[in-house]
Amino acid sequence: MGKTIVEKILGKLSGKDVSAGDLVVAPIDYAMAHDGTAPLAIKAFMEMGGERVWNPSRIIFIIDHVSPSTSIGTSNLHKLMRDFARKHGIKLYDVGSGICHQIMVEDGYVKPGYIILGADSHTCTYGALGAFSTGIGSTEMASVFLSGKLWFKVPETIKITIMDEPPSWIMGKDIILNIIGALGSDGATYKAIEFDGSVIKKLSISDRLTICNMVVEMGAKAGIIKPDEKTKSFLGDNLGRIDIVEPDKDAEYADEYLVGVSGLEPQVAKPSKVDDVTSVTEVEGIEIDQVFIGSCTNGRIEDLRAAARILKGRKVKDGVRLLVIPASRKIYLKALNEDLIKVFLEAGGAVYSPGCGPCMGGHIGILGDDEICISTSNRNFAGRMGSPKAKIYLASPLTAAASAITGKITDPRRFL
Amino acid sequence: MSEGLLKGRAWKFGDSVSTDDIIAGRYKFKTLNMKELAKHAMENIRPGFADQVKPGDIMVAGWNFGCGSSREQAPRVLKELGISCIIAKSFARIFYRNSITIGLPLIECPEAVDRIDEGDEVEVILDEGVVRNLSKKLEFKAKPYPDFLLKILREGGLIKYVKKFGRLPW
Numbered sequence: 026m027g028k029t030i031v032e033k034i035l036g037k038l039s040g041k042d043v044s045a046g047d048l049v050v051a052p053i054d055y056a057m058a059h060d061g062t063a064p065l066a067i068k069a070f071m072e073m074g075g076e077r078v079w080n081p082s083r084i085i086f087i088i089d090h091v092s093p094s095t096s097i098g099t100s101n102l103h104k105l106m107r108d109f110a111r112k113h114g115i116k117l118y119d120v121g122s123g124i125c126h127q128i129m130v131e132d133g134y135v136k137p138g139y140i141i142l143g144a145d146s147h148t149c150t151y152g153a154l155g156a157f158s159t160g161i162g163s164t165e166m167a168s169v170f171l172s173g174k175l176w177f178k179v180p181e182t183i184k185i186t187i188m189d190e191p192p193s194w195i196m197g198k199d200i201i202l203n204i205i206g207a208l209g210s211d212g213a214t215y216k217a218i219e220f221d222g223s224v225i226k227k228l229s230i231s232d233r234l235t236i237c238n239m240v241v242e243m244g245a246k247a248g249i250i251k252p253d254e255k256t257k258s259f260l261g262d263n264l265g266r267i268d269i270v271e272p273d274k275d276a277e278y279a280d281e282y283l284v285g286v287s288g289l290e291p292q293v294a295k296p297s298k299v300d301d302v303t304s305v306t307e308v309e310g311i312e313i314d315q316v317f318i319g320s321c322t323n324g325r326i327e328d329l330r331a332a333a334r335i336l337k338g339r340k341v342k343d344g345v346r347l348l349v350i351p352a353s354r355k356i357y358l359k360a361l362n363e364d365l366i367k368v369f370l371e372a373g374g375a376v377y378s379p380g381c382g383p384c385m386g387g388h389i390g391i392l393g394d395d396e397i398c399i400s401t402s403n404r405n406f407a408g409r410m411g412s413p414k415a416k417i418y419l420a421s422p423l424t425a426a427a428s429a430i431t432g433k434i435t436d437p438r439r440f441l
Numbered sequence: 442m443s444e445g446l447l448k449g450r451a452w453k454f455g456d457s458v459s460t461d462d463i464i465a466g467r468y469k470f471k472t473l474n475m476k477e478l479a480k481h482a483m484e485n486i487r488p489g490f491a492d493q494v495k496p497g498d499i500m501v502a503g504w505n506f507g508c509g510s511s512r513e514q515a516p517r518v519l520k521e522l523g524i525s526c527i528i529a530k531s532f533a534r535i536f537y538r539n540s541i542t543i544g545l546p547l548i549e550c551p552e553a554v555d556r557i558d559e560g561d562e563v564e565v566i567l568d569e570g571v572v573r574n575l576s577k578k579l580e581f582k583a584k585p586y587p588d589f590l591l592k593i594l595r596e597g598g599l600i601k602y603v604k605k606f607g608r609l610p611w
């Protein structure tokens with residue numbers, strides 16, 4: 026029987042011939058933890074009697090969630106991370122570097138065929154480059170610090186083929202929101218999702234990252250895209266020796282779906298469920314208080330360009346606040362050089378230093394009672410961005426930017 | 442918990458209880474003190490939960506319990522409050538792994554969830570995967586754990602396991 030990409034990666038690295046359902050122990054290529062999860066992992070590591078980490082050059086720490094710190098408690102946790110990193114020789118990306126997932130991809134830690142674990146649920150993002158990557162908790166991360174290995178149940182795989190002629194305005198976000206709406210928030214629990222099809226081939230790496238980023242919103246363990254020429258040119262010099270893994274023709278899938286995108290309209294997830302997805306035309310006109318453009322889902326340069334395309338020469342509606350947060354320092358610099366930051370500021374927006382920002386309600390941009398936000402991030406649970414009474418709509422950067430101008434949820438095609 | 446028998450009163454929840462519902466993200470960045478964090482457990486969807494729950498109590502929920510973030514603080518605060526077990530129709534995978542790792546047993550059993558009401562006395566025999574609704578005199582069978590996970594649970598979590606045996610179970 027043929028194998029899926031994930032079966033091949035887990036098989037190769039665990040040194041066994043494996044199929045979905047098998048329990049394996051596999052070595053890890055990189056382990057990542059951030060300020061929301063590393064402190065607890067450090068504590069667990071010490072409680073387990075850990076003295077030395079398995080390989081400091083394979084562990085990455087990133088301070089991005091509440092960055093810079095806004096309280097003494099948080100500062101002390103950041104300090105714990107810095108001290109631990111220094112002591113063990115672990116690379117730490119400090120305040121302003123960017124969001125963990127963006128840094129992992131941008132700084133070349135992610136390569137096809139790798140197994141990467143992050144103490145963060147959106148670690149599944151890296152599958153866009155053909156790696157097997159998934160999220161774990163802090164204590165398991167501590168055990169990875171100790172041993173460089175972890176147990177996995179080899180997941181079944183769902184194959185999603187995305188086809189047709191995509192509309193010119195379409196973004197990865199519209200596609201993945203549409204799929205989440207169809208499969209539901211537990212539609213892929215414990216499973217991996219392989220994305221394929223002519224549309225995937227056309228999409229930029231940025232859009233592919235957006236798509237894999239949100240597979241966890243369907244409960245999936247990993248999202249994965251077979252590497253191609255675009256992947257290779259994205260990785261460029263950093264390619265080195267890599268392992269392009271492709272699925273067998275007769276691979277066995279738990280389910281196979283065909284998704285057509287030609288008739289798709291811009292998609293929006295309604296509060297407070299990620300799978301309550303509809304076309305923007307169904308929710309147009311709903312008044313908003315805040316617009317957030319950023320996060321590991323949609324804070325890349327392509328996203329900022331898309332938003333700027335709409336905001337250029339226009340003004341954010343009075344009474345609405347627009348927050349823009351580039352996902353990394355490198356993106357911020359690019360956006361500066363391309364005059365995108367100027368566009369956002371001239372439009373009346375506020376641009377913040379790279380990090381997670383309001384995405385999980387940790388600090389800046391917290392919503393008050395009954396406020397409504399349209400966000401390019403990935404979760405809209407009640408209370409995610411502040412008050413449990415606030416409402417969050419999720420959409421693409423184009424839709425969010427269009428909404429900032431009118432002060433209401435708006436179809437971006439009006440401005441294109 | 443050595444024989445794996447758990448017993449307590451049921452607290453019932455619906456589908457898709459998220460880690461933000463269990464403990465909101467804004468709290469976890471400030472402290473590693475689970476006692477402090479536990480005061481806010483479930484406050485968005487069940488105000489007063491942290492004060493009313495009793496050691497041994499069992500949570501019973503629908504599909505996809507624990508969806509959302511990887512925060513281990515979610516199962517940890519529930520354990521801190523004395524929750525002895527969670528029975529749900531299904532669990533989100535990171536929550537599932539985290540719970541076992543910290544020694545909080547979970548049982549996936551849709552049939553049992555449908556026949557347990559808030560306040561029922563519930564008993565779980567972990568080693569055998571048996572769930573009993575003592576109030577309604579019903580018994581259900583769930584899939585038992587693979588051996589190495591059961592061992593972690595028996596020791597009260599991965600940290601205690603490593604402390605005792607000086608190595609990881611895998």
Ligand code: SF4
Pocket residue numbers: 090124125126145147320321322380381384385402403
């Ligand atoms: S941007 Fe949001 S979803 Fe992404 S890592 Fe940060 S908090 Fe998590």
